[in-house]
Amino acid sequence: MIYIEHMNNIDRRNFLKTAAIGAASLTLGSATVKAADKPLSDDRIGILVDTTACVGCRHCEWACRTAHGLPAGELESYSDNSVFKEYRRPGNEALTVVNEFENEKNPLLPVFVKSQCMHCEKPACVSACIVGALTKNEDGSVTWNDDKCIGCRYCMVACQFQIPTYEWQKSIDPHIMKCDLCSERRSNGKLPACIEICPNEALLFGKRSDVLKAAKNKIKRKPDTYINHIYGEHEVGGTTWMYIAGKKFDKLKMPPLGTATAPGISEAIQHGIFAYFVPPVTLFALLGTMMWVTKWKKTNGSDEPKGKLPDVNDEKEK
Numbered sequence: 390m391i392y393i394e395h396m397n398n399i400d401r402r403n404f405l406k407t408a409a410i411g412a413a414s415l416t417l418g419s420a421t422v423k424a425a426d427k428p429l430s431d432d433r434i435g436i437l438v439d440t441t442a443c444v445g446c447r448h449c450e451w452a453c454r455t456a457h458g459l460p461a462g463e464l465e466s467y468s469d470n471s472v473f474k475e476y477r478r479p480g481n482e483a484l485t486v487v488n489e490f491e492n493e494k495n496p497l498l499p500v501f502v503k504s505q506c507m508h509c510e511k512p513a514c515v516s517a518c519i520v521g522a523l524t525k526n527e528d529g530s531v532t533w534n535d536d537k538c539i540g541c542r543y544c545m546v547a548c549q550f551q552i553p554t555y556e557w558q559k560s561i562d563p564h565i566m567k568c569d570l571c572s573e574r575r576s577n578g579k580l581p582a583c584i585e586i587c588p589n590e591a592l593l594f595g596k597r598s599d600v601l602k603a604a605k606n607k608i609k610r611k612p613d614t615y616i617n618h619i620y621g622e623h624e625v626g627g628t629t630w631m632y633i634a635g636k637k638f639d640k641l642k643m644p645p646l647g648t649a650t651a652p653g654i655s656e657a658i659q660h661g662i663f664a665y666f667v668p669p670v671t672l673f674a675l676l677g678t679m680m681w682v683t684k685w686k687k688t689n690g691s692d693e694p695k696g697k698l699p700d701v702n703d704e705k706e707k
């Protein structure tokens with residue numbers, strides 16, 4: 390792992406502490422930052438993935454699973470390169486995955502790319518969520534709140550990187566799953582697990598502004614190694630995780646997205662509900678039903694709730 394060399398004006402411990410306090414206070418609902426309204430902290434996190442330094446060891450996958458209580462197996466088993474035969478995406482049991490791509494400049498040295506939630510500066514998932522179960526925190530992370538989630542899965546539809554997944558296999562308390570930037574570890578003063586374990590300085594963690602400077606310096610110093618593009622600097626309005634590479638990002642299965650922020654798209658989902666003449670009172674009744682069924686499933690573990698469902702008239706009476 391590597392810390393950014395330019396973090397002069399912010400001490401590591403204070404930075405993590407500040408991030409943790411920010412995350413904790415936001416969890417308590419005291420300072421929730423909706424995607425479009427409040428400016429983010431100047432000290433918010435940035436992470437640079439230098440794909441030219443990644444050796445495809447997949448230790449980050451193991452560390453991430455372990456840190457999140459997901460089945461991880463032995464670290465030694467991650468040296469099995471047969472997983473690279475098929476392209477994989479982050480999912481319920483792996484919040485981050487590494488894929489292998491061809492290196493035309495040197496076929497003996499493939500390109501490896503780690504992927505996970507990008508923690509967008511203006512996250513579509515946050516904007517799409519109609520009950521505020523996803524939060525863009527001041528430290529830059531995007532986190533999910535089980536207590537608020539009604540299981541509608543709009544976030545999955547809205548995300549332009551197709552990141553959030555749902556624990557379909559769980560009958561009790563299914564969660565929306567995605568990288569949470571290791572919020573629990575950071576609240577205890579630790580680095581995200583993947584960054585701490587990375588043995589080859591492929592992941593650079595620091596202030597977003599400093600990480601960007603470092604990325605630009607790398608490209609300037611080695612123009613033959615890198616293409617002149619920092620993926621995530623501007624895509625969809627910017628992201629917390631950013632990438633540099635020796636080949637075009639669309640060849641690394643990173644979607645060629647514009648600089649326009651995505652919330653407009655996700656807000657269209659919400660507006661669409663009204664556009665198709667679903668009046669607010671009906672919407673609230675539908676949401677109430679959805680929430681009731683979801684909570685029932687969370688506590689009882691069945692798809693077949695019994696009893697009286699809330700109806701439109703109940704909502705009208707409130």
Ligand code: SF4
Pocket residue numbers: 506507508509512513514515531547548549550551552553567
């Ligand atoms: S990558 Fe997707 S899930 Fe992650 S913050 Fe952006 S919109 Fe949300």
Ligand code: SF4
Pocket residue numbers: 452453454456484485505567568569570571581582583584
């Ligand atoms: S920051 Fe944490 S949750 Fe996100 S990919 Fe790394 S280890 Fe996993």
Ligand code: SF4
Pocket residue numbers: 442443444445446447448449450487501503586587588589590591592
């Ligand atoms: S731990 Fe670092 S070097 Fe290894 S696969 Fe992950 S990002 Fe690449």
